[in-house]
Amino acid sequence: MPISNFNRRRFLQGLGISAATIPFVIGLDSLYAKADAPPDMKKRFLFMYTPNGGLYSHFRLRVHGPAMDISDGTALADPNLVYHPLQANAANLMVLDRLSWVSARQEYQTAATAPDKTNHPGGHQKGMGSLLTGTTLQGGTNDFGNAGLGSGISVDQVLATKVFSSKKFPSLEVGVQVDENLTDRYVDKRVSYDAPIKPRAPNCDPFALFASLFGTPGGTNNDKALRTLLDGSVLDNAYKDFARLQPKLSGADQKLLQQHADSVRRLENQLSTVVDCGTVMPPTAQAGLDTSNATATHKWAMTPANFPLVGAMMTDIIVEAMACGLTNVVTFMWANSEANLGYPWIPGFDTTSTRGHHDMSHARDPNLVLIDQWYAS
Amino acid sequence: MKSRYLWISVFALGCTGTIGWPGGSDGPNGAGSGSGANNPGGGSTTGNGGGGSNGPVTGSEVMVEPSWRLTNAEYVNSVKDLLGVEITSPLDPDASAAGFSAGLVAGDSTVAAYHTAAMQASAQTAALTKLVPCDQAAITATPADCAGKFIDAIGPKAFRRPLDAGTRAGLLDTYTKVSTKFGFNAGIQGVVEHLLQSPYFLYHLELEEQAKGPGKVAVSGYSMASRLSYLIWASMPDDQLLQKAAAGTLSTTDQIQAEAARMLVDPRAKVGLRNFYEQWLRVTDIPLAKTGKYATSYDNQMQADIKASFDAQVDAALWSPTNGLTTLLTGTQAFVNASLAPIFGVTGVTGTALQPVTVNAQQRVGILAHPAIMATFATANGSHPIRRGVFVWDQIVCQALPDPPANVPAFPGVPANSSVRQAFETFTSPNTCQGCHRRINPVGFLFENYDTVGAYRTTDDVNQPVNSSVTIVDALTSSGDPDAQINGPANSAVELANRLAADTSISNHCMVTQLYRYATRRIENDADGVTIDKLAGTYAQASQDLTKLIGGLTQTPAFLNRLNEQ
Numbered sequence: 001m002p003i004s005n006f007n008r009r010r011f012l013q014g015l016g017i018s019a020a021t022i023p024f025v026i027g028l029d030s031l032y033a034k035a036d037a038p039p040d041m042k043k044r045f046l047f048m049y050t051p052n053g054g055l056y057s058h059f060r061l062r063v064h065g066p067a068m069d070i071s072d073g074t075a076l077a078d079p080n081l082v083y084h085p086l087q088a089n090a091a092n093l094m095v096l097d098r099l100s101w102v103s104a105r106q107e108y109q110t111a112a113t114a115p116d117k118t119n120h121p122g123g124h125q126k127g128m129g130s131l132l133t134g135t136t137l138q139g140g141t142n143d144f145g146n147a148g149l150g151s152g153i154s155v156d157q158v159l160a161t162k163v164f165s166s167k168k169f170p171s172l173e174v175g176v177q178v179d180e181n182l183t184d185r186y187v188d189k190r191v192s193y194d195a196p197i198k199p200r201a202p203n204c205d206p207f208a209l210f211a212s213l214f215g216t217p218g219g220t221n222n223d224k225a226l227r228t229l230l231d232g233s234v235l236d237n238a239y240k241d242f243a244r245l246q247p248k249l250s251g252a253d254q255k256l257l258q259q260h261a262d263s264v265r266r267l268e269n270q271l272s273t274v275v276d277c278g279t280v281m282p283p284t285a286q287a288g289l290d291t292s293n294a295t296a297t298h299k300w301a302m303t304p305a306n307f308p309l310v311g312a313m314m315t316d317i318i319v320e321a322m323a324c325g326l327t328n329v330v331t332f333m334w335a336n337s338e339a340n341l342g343y344p345w346i347p348g349f350d351t352t353s354t355r356g357h358h359d360m361s362h363a364r365d366p367n368l369v370l371i372d373q374w375y376a377s
Numbered sequence: 378m379k380s381r382y383l384w385i386s387v388f389a390l391g392c393t394g395t396i397g398w399p400g401g402s403d404g405p406n407g408a409g410s411g412s413g414a415n416n417p418g419g420g421s422t423t424g425n426g427g428g429g430s431n432g433p434v435t436g437s438e439v440m441v442e443p444s445w446r447l448t449n450a451e452y453v454n455s456v457k458d459l460l461g462v463e464i465t466s467p468l469d470p471d472a473s474a475a476g477f478s479a480g481l482v483a484g485d486s487t488v489a490a491y492h493t494a495a496m497q498a499s500a501q502t503a504a505l506t507k508l509v510p511c512d513q514a515a516i517t518a519t520p521a522d523c524a525g526k527f528i529d530a531i532g533p534k535a536f537r538r539p540l541d542a543g544t545r546a547g548l549l550d551t552y553t554k555v556s557t558k559f560g561f562n563a564g565i566q567g568v569v570e571h572l573l574q575s576p577y578f579l580y581h582l583e584l585e586e587q588a589k590g591p592g593k594v595a596v597s598g599y600s601m602a603s604r605l606s607y608l609i610w611a612s613m614p615d616d617q618l619l620q621k622a623a624a625g626t627l628s629t630t631d632q633i634q635a636e637a638a639r640m641l642v643d644p645r646a647k648v649g650l651r652n653f654y655e656q657w658l659r660v661t662d663i664p665l666a667k668t669g670k671y672a673t674s675y676d677n678q679m680q681a682d683i684k685a686s687f688d689a690q691v692d693a694a695l696w697s698p699t700n701g702l703t704t705l706l707t708g709t710q711a712f713v714n715a716s717l718a719p720i721f722g723v724t725g726v727t728g729t730a731l732q733p734v735t736v737n738a739q740q741r742v743g744i745l746a747h748p749a750i751m752a753t754f755a756t757a758n759g760s761h762p763i764r765r766g767v768f769v770w771d772q773i774v775c776q777a778l779p780d781p782p783a784n785v786p787a788f789p790g791v792p793a794n795s796s797v798r799q800a801f802e803t804f805t806s807p808n809t810c811q812g813c814h815r816r817i818n819p820v821g822f823l824f825e826n827y828d829t830v831g832a833y834r835t836t837d838d839v840n841q842p843v844n845s846s847v848t849i850v851d852a853l854t855s856s857g858d859p860d861a862q863i864n865g866p867a868n869s870a871v872e873l874a875n876r877l878a879a880d881t882s883i884s885n886h887c888m889v890t891q892l893y894r895y896a897t898r899r900i901e902n903d904a905d906g907v908t909i910d911k912l913a914g915t916y917a918q919a920s921q922d923l924t925k926l927i928g929g930l931t932q933t934p935a936f937l938n939r940l941n942e943q
Contacts, residue, residue, distance in 0.1 A: 146780070173486075181662050183473040194484065201469055201486040208467070212489065226559050230567050233554040234495075237547045238574040244543050245576050248584055250942045253444050257576055260446075260483040264574070267488050294466035294493070299677055304666045304757075342668060342757070354669075354758065354790070362787035 044322060045159050047132065048332040049191055051339045052361040054372040058082050061095055070095070080369060085377035101127050125188035125337045129199075132156060132191055132331070139197050149187050149197040156192050157200070160329045168273040169327040174209065174318060175202030176311045176334045177302055177341075189336040198259075202333050206283045206313035207297040213321050214280045228272070235268035277324035283313040307335075308345050334375065343367070346374045445581045445898060446480025450652045454612035456494070456573065458645075459535055460508065462501045466493045475894040477656050483579075495573040499566040509565060520561045524552045528568060536577035537614055538584070538599040539623075544577065581607070583939055591943045596936075597628040604936065605633065608896055609640045609927060611649040630932055637931045641924040647692055650923070654691050657891045659772060660684065660749040669758030671830055679716055682731070683830075686712045687749035689731055694744070701921040702888055706743040706878040711736050720748050720832045740833040743874045745769070746824065751831030759829050759838035762801055763814075766821025773877060774852060774863070775887035778813050796841035798822050819847035823870045845869055855886035855913070881917055889913040889926065897935050908933045 059082045063075050070076065073090035076083050086093055129137045129150030137148035153161075160171035173192050182189065190199030203209045215224075242261035246254050285291045286309075289300050301310050311334060321327050335341060340356030343349050350367050353360070360368050447455060449468040456464050469487040471478035499505070509516070510530050511523035528548045532540045540548070551571045556564025572578055583600040596604060602618040605627075614622070618636065621627045627636065640646060655661055663684055667675040689712035694705035711721050713734055718726040721741070723734045736742070744750065754764040771777045791800040801821075805814040825843045828834050837843050846868050852861035862880035867873050877884045889912045893901060901909060912929050919925035930936060 180470045182470050183476075183478075198482065198484060200484060203486070205467065208493070212493075226555075226563055229555055229558060230499075230563070230570060231492075233551050234567055234570040234574060235492075237551045237571050238576075240547055241544060241575040241577060244541075244547070245582075248588065249444070250587060252942055253587075256444065256482060257580070260488065260576065260579075263483060263485045263488040266485060267492060294497075298467045299665065302665060303677065340757075354756075356757065359787060359790075363789070 043163070044328050045156060046318070046322070046330045046332065047156060047191070049131075049334060050372075050375045051335045051337050051341075052357045052368075054082055055364065055368050058369050058372065060097060082369065082372040082376055085373050101131070125185050128189070128191055128337045129187040129193075133193050135196075137187060147185070147187050149190070149199055150193050151196040152193065153195055154191065154193040154331075156329050156331050157194055164328045167325070167327050167329075168270055168275050169213070169321070171200075171329040171331070172209075172213075172318070172321060172327050173200045173202040174314050174330060174332045175204040176314055177304065177307055177339070178202050178204055178333050179336045179339065180204075180302070185338070188338055191333055192331045202331070204310075205294070205298045205301045206310055206317060207285070207291050207301075208294060209314070210280075210282050210317055213317065213326055214277055214282070231271040232268065235264055235271070239264045239268065275324060275326055277320065277326065280320050280324070283316070304341060307341065307343075343371050343374065346370050444583070446483060446579055447581065448478045448480050448611075448652075450478070451480075451607060451611050452494075452579075454610065454645075454648060454652075455578075456498055458610075458612050458615070459531065459572075460498055460501070460569065461504045462498045464494045464497060466490070466497045468494060474898050475900045476891070477653075477895045477898065478661075479898055480579075488574075491574055491579070495570040498573060499569045502562065502566075505565055505569060506562075516561055520556065520564075521553070524556070524561070524564055524568070525549065527565060528552070531568075531572065533619065534613065534616070535572045536575070537603045537619070538577075538582075544575075548572070586939050587941060589941065591941050594939050594941055595628075596939050598622045598625065600939075601627045601633060605636055605640060605931065607649075608930070608936075609637065609649050610643070610645040611652040612645060630937070633931050633937070634928055637928050638924070641927055646927075647696065650695070650927075651688055651692070653892060653895045654695065655688070656895070657772060657888070658687075658691070658744065658750060659768060660687055660753055663749050663753055664755075664757070667752070667757055667829055669829070671758070674716075675752075675830060682714060682717055682729075683748045683752065686714075686717055686731055687744070687747055689733075690744060690747065693733075695923050698922050698924075699920040701923050702881075702884060702916075703878045703921060704743075706745065706874045706884060708743055709735050709738045711741075711747075717748070720830055722833050737833075738871065740826070740871070742871050743878075745773070745874055746827050746831060746833075746870050748831030751824065751827045752829065755829040757829070760797065760825055760827065762798065762821030762825055763805075763817055764821070765824040766817035766819070769820045769873075770816060772891070773887060774883055775890050776816075776851075776853060778817065791839050794841075795839070796844065797837045797839060798825055798844060799841075816851045819849050819867070820873065822847050823867060823873050826870060849873070852883065854880075854882045855910070856882070881913075885917055885921070886910075886913045889916055892926070892930065893933075893935075896930055905935065908935065 058080055061070065061075050061081070061083070063070065067075065070093065071091040073087045076087040076090050078084060083093070083095065126137055126147045129135070129148070132154035133150040133152040134155075135150050135152035138151035139148040156171055160167075164170050171192070178189050180189075186199075190201070192200040192202075194200060203212070219227075239261055242257055242264065245257065249257065282291075285297075286300070286306075290296050300306060314332065318330050318332060322330065335357075338358045340358040342351070342353075342356055344351045349370055353365065353367060355363060355365055355367075357371060359365075360371075448471050452468060453464045456462055468490045469484075472481040473479055474481075508527065508531060509523060510526045516523050528540070528545060532545065532548055536544070548568055548571055551567045552564040555567035576582075581603065583596065583603075585598060586594045586596055586600050599614075599619070599622040602614040602622040606612060606614040606618055617639075618627070621632070621636065626632050663680050665677055665680055666672075690708075690710070691705060693710060693712075694708050695701045697704055710733055711723070712731040713721050713723055713726055714729050714731050715727050716729075717731075718724065718734075721734070721736055723736060726732055726734060750768070751760075751765070754768050755761050767778055788801075788804055791797055795803075801818065805811070805818060823845050825837055826833055826835070826845055828838070835843055846866070848866045849864050851859075852863045853859055854861045861883055863873070863876045863883060867876065886909070890901065890909050893905065893909050893912065897905075912926065912933070915929040916922075916926040
């Protein structure tokens with residue numbers, strides 16, 4: 001189910017606002033209360049993905065007719081519902097149901113219907129390539145490990161490039177322990193796409209993400225001026241190296257290097273855009289973690305036991321970045337679609353189970369409800 | 378690596394491992410991007426959108442088209458050799474081709490990571506100061522001259538060929554813009570950041586050969602210097618290579634072989650070949666954590682120790698002047714510290730430093746049961762016989778298995794009073810599964826004697842006795858005959874290792890094949906087969922001396938030529 005559980009209670013608490021929980025496309029109007037908020041709705045896109053689907057029996061709201069207005073929260077009263085933790089925010093919640101994620105089925109296109117006249121088998125991880133692109137997959141060898149990648153731009157990137165390109169960060173791709181092994185089931189690990197088979201990688205290190213958004217904590221004005229001059233001169237001249245090289249290359253190489261050069265130009269533009277976010281507190285490192293050591297912070301962020309803390313840090317950073325106006329478009333992946341994580345930190349979680357999340361989803365494990373509710377809270 | 382976690386094959390045509398999936402459409406000829414069966418790394422087609430055009434056209438020349446970007450290991454090694462600076466900031470993950478990492482299309486995240494890494498490098502003022510060929514007085518008197526000298530010294534090294542006028546002017550422009558406001562050192566900082574983000578540094582360019590137009594072109598000079606250095610050192614050419622390139626003495630096969638021989642005794646060769654064997658043996662993603670029994674003892678430090686122990690053991694085996702691969706498969710020397718000793722079943726080791734020890738050869742020999750491999754091919758708290766079996770077939774035997782198809786039910790778990798082995802036997806018993814699993818299972822079950830981190834045991838994860846008596850079937854010799862020596866009854870992973878070592882028609886040939894894929898960045902084609910057979914013969918005749926094998930590799934048509942785009 002392509003349902004984003006955007007509505008984390010923490011998120012709201014961090015903002016000091018009562019409710020803003022529309023799980024698909026949302027207008028975070030109240031985020032701008034401290035600025036000169038114009039009367040019209042602010043347009044923001046935050047897509048949060050959680051892995052392995054959920055138990056539909058606990059997701060589904062059994063409402064119809066006038067009861068489909070769930071704003072008083074009654075419909076979420078059942079403590080077994082995935083959305084129960086959001087009961088207090090029901091007035092701002094819109095639940096989308098009966099969507100069919102056909103592409104996530106095990107075989108979603110056969111030779112008879114596929115544009116390339118070949119079968120597209122493979123597992124449900126393939127749905128990731130279609131989720132925001134609305135396309136079938138292309139490339140790959142039509143098998144499980146190498147099913148190909150999405151064959152179009154994703155909706156977040158349409159918004160980033162067509163509507164919000166003037167933002168310092170037209171979009172952010174954020175992840176919590178998204179598997180970095182791309183040699184197997186690459187499609188499973190990406191949700192955002194620039195173009196066909198050109199996915200965007202999520203940043204999974206909260207310390208690195210913070211530094212790229214708000215700068216490295218500390219530093220004098222002189223340091224900052226030098227950095228600005230360096231970035232401008234270096235990236236402009238590196239871009240010119242690409243341009244100078246182009247006539248010496250074959251057609252295939254020209255195309256390949258042009259994509260690289262375009263990214264250099266975008267980075268240069270991004271770095272030269274100044275947005276003052278005031279004082280933003282960096283994530284608090286656990287004792288013993290050297291936040292100046294990027295290898296260490298990356299490893300820490302990818303260690304399974306730190307999953308909830310990394311997720312909380314990322315949530316805070318996203319809130320700050322949107323509140324300051326650094327970006328209006330965020331895709332936020334909690335792990336990847338077949339992540340087989342355990343969730344021992346959830347109260348009541350059956351830690352004797354030997355199954356990870358993915359195996360649970362196949363086995364309809366009762367722990368799933370707790371996991372989904374944890375994501376919803 | 379391949380993670381075939383929980384899926385089994387129902388490939389109705391059997392499991393020959395020599396054919397791809399029916400209907401595979403991965404490029405104009407499919408060779409380079411690999412069909413499922415032949416490409417254990419998943420193929421280059423998914424590699425960041427490189428498409429199917431990376432394959433060779435015909436014959437056995439390397440086609441470097443489109444040009445490859447440095448892999449992350451090559452990038453880190455190159456920066457270290459260029460500046461004496463260790464890059465630790467994370468880079469965008471590599472894509473893969475032919476089962477090995479590859480640098481394909483760069484996107485925003487790639488470029489952002491390079492930018493961060495360049496900043497890390499340029500902040501190492503002390504290291505950079507040493508590289509400026511001027512004393513302080515000269516810097517004060519004529520800073521621009523010194524900057525020019527610095528660019529002339531470091532630029533050609535970074536770009537692995539002479540600077541053309543425009544490129545030199547660009548680097549000097551970066552210096553001038555920054556130094557005008559912030560002084561000489563800041564200008565040098567700018568030049569370094571520029572060098573590290575320039576395509577001349579980041580790509581394997583063969584400009585001189587590419588300029589010669591379509592078809593087969595002999596590679597020499599600067600491009601050959603880079604081919605040699607990235608093959609043997611996984612890093613950039615040194616001064617001597619560049620001097621030979623400039624002098625035109627990197628052209629004949631003798632000249633190339635002599636350079637290779639020099640490079641192989643340089644310490645950088647160990648670093649370079651480590652980049653090969655860590656990928657070949659699939660230990661690039663050793664898990665950072667385990668659950669259950671090892672939830673607390675297995676931490677980041679232990680993961681790092683396991684990696685170091687693995688490297689030490691492989692180095693000691695493969696670089697030995699004789700019996701390299703045999704020692705790798707069957708040697709009894711391991712490298713352990715106090716925290717690894719219990720896993721290896723060794724007592725009396727103290728301290729954090731790794732020490733060479735002799736292991737109990739009844740329980741473990743060689744590298745296959747090393748914790749680096751066992752912990753990788755396992756679940757978070759248990760063994761995984763299927764993944765272990767597939768690993769051996771794909772990487773050690775080179776008779777790769779196709780990926781599991783769609784519509785495979787999930788493994789339901791181990792029922793009460795059943796061993797892990799029995800549960801998998803039942804689960805994979807349908808005929809549709811047996812095409813592949815009759816090969817996978819026996820080999821995988823041999824490793825049931827090793828738990829989720831590779832410690833020896835006699836009861837499995839559900840406390841049932843381990844039964845590691847199996848019959849290995851369906852292995853072929855390298856010429857395709859069905860009488861491979863590794864077939865037949867076996868009782869332990871030790872026995873498997875000994876038999877693999879004895880059957881060099883499989884083990885030698887497979888290692889050579891993997892090295893060839895690594896060097897050419899593609900799956901071999903028929904024409905390559907002849908070359909690989911010859912190389913495997915060279916390795917055997919040289920008593921498994923790795924330096925002779927690499928030397929031979931530099932004499933192959935694939936290494937000596939390139940095929941330009943038609």
